[in-house]
Amino acid sequence: xxxxxxxxxxxxxxxxxxxxxxxxxxxxxxxxxxxxxxxxxxxxxxxxxxxxxxxxxxxxxxxxxxxxxxxxxxxxxxxxxxxxxxxxxxxxxxxxxxxxxxxxxxxxxxxxxxxxxxxxxxxxxxxxxxxxxxxxxxxxxxxxxxxxxxxxxxxxxxxxxxxxxxxxxxxxxxxxxxxxxxxxxxxxxxxxxxxxxxxxxxxxxxxxxxxxxxxxxxxxxxxxxxxxxxxxxxxxxxxxxxxxxxxxxxxxxxxxxxxxxxxxxxxxxxxxxxxxxxxxxxxxxxxxxxxxxxxxxxxxxxxxxxxxxxxxxxxxxxxxxxxxxxxxxxxxxxxxxxxxxxxxxxxxxxxxxxxxxxxxxxxxxxxx
Numbered sequence: 001x002x003x004x005x006x007x008x009x010x011x012x013x014x015x016x017x018x019x020x021x022x023x024x025x026x027x028x029x030x031x032x033x034x035x036x037x038x039x040x041x042x043x044x045x046x047x048x049x050x051x052x053x054x055x056x057x058x059x060x061x062x063x064x065x066x067x068x069x070x071x072x073x074x075x076x077x078x079x080x081x082x083x084x085x086x087x088x089x090x091x092x093x094x095x096x097x098x099x100x101x102x103x104x105x106x107x108x109x110x111x112x113x114x115x116x117x118x119x120x121x122x123x124x125x126x127x128x129x130x131x132x133x134x135x136x137x138x139x140x141x142x143x144x145x146x147x148x149x150x151x152x153x154x155x156x157x158x159x160x161x162x163x164x165x166x167x168x169x170x171x172x173x174x175x176x177x178x179x180x181x182x183x184x185x186x187x188x189x190x191x192x193x194x195x196x197x198x199x200x201x202x203x204x205x206x207x208x209x210x211x212x213x214x215x216x217x218x219x220x221x222x223x224x225x226x227x228x229x230x231x232x233x234x235x236x237x238x239x240x241x242x243x244x245x246x247x248x249x250x251x252x253x254x255x256x257x258x259x260x261x262x263x264x265x266x267x268x269x270x271x272x273x274x275x276x277x278x279x280x281x282x283x284x285x286x287x288x289x290x291x292x293x294x295x296x297x298x299x300x301x302x303x304x305x306x307x308x309x310x311x312x313x314x315x316x317x318x319x320x321x322x323x324x325x326x327x328x329x330x331x332x333x334x335x336x337x338x339x340x341x342x343x344x345x346x347x348x349x350x351x352x353x354x355x356x357x358x359x360x361x362x363x364x365x366x367x368x
Contacts, residue, residue, distance in 0.1 A: 003083060007020065007091065042062050081102070109147075110147055114131070136161060151294040153294050170345075171335040175279065178330045186217045196228060205220070205237070210312035225245045266289060271291050285303075298334030
């Protein structure tokens, strides 16, 4: 098949995150299976307009906002008639591929909606306009387009916008064995992720401050970096260590040594960090928020109301048992190996596009 995916970021973009990791893992496997794969994204300083990596051709045009217009122009000039399937990967705003696809079957891939994230990322009145005007209009424009998403909570949110053909595809993970390290002697809590408003790491710090009143030897490890690191460092109580960004091996060892991961995000598509911790034998106590409400139970974790006091109480209740337990082999969460994910995403996309009400011609090539 000839497939083109549109996402305003590719995996080389400085702002690339979990969605771009997902995309790269899936597209490279499609290319390895013999499909012709193109990834259209915004320009990245220092990277060429055209680049071929691991069998995937990346085309970069336009700025953060201009990429949507550039996608239409590029497709009209070079893409029309060259592809069997278009994937409109939505990072808040769709490309609207179905409107200019020229009849090429199209599906959308939406990891999560923004909703509360608008207030975390933008000041009013922009946050209000984004949440109540822009995002609803953008997502409702996908009515009639088959939509793929990675969790039941994201599916429910998308249906709230009037989208009816929403299909689940799995989240993916690279399976790695647990490193041969023991647990810490002191009760140890880990936080893993970007230090940004939407992750609410300040809630984890506040819960830890409460916990230290009862468990004064407890420690909190914050793994990751981001715009809030300095303010978090200034407000952190004793017992908090900031590791910044670390490589995969170091991350796995830290997770394996900790007794529990806490996850406090406002909203996630799925929250792969929960599965990464489970693979190291470490459970998660997480907020009962979209995405986390799917991934945490699937990985044998515990959900709590989204409040630092409730998180502190849960930590105090569960840490004695977790601290006393010996290091355990990892276990599976709800994420699947990437080979399985790539196969299921393509199969679901082809099936969805074949019956999508806005597709104008059948897919000509069979799934390999």
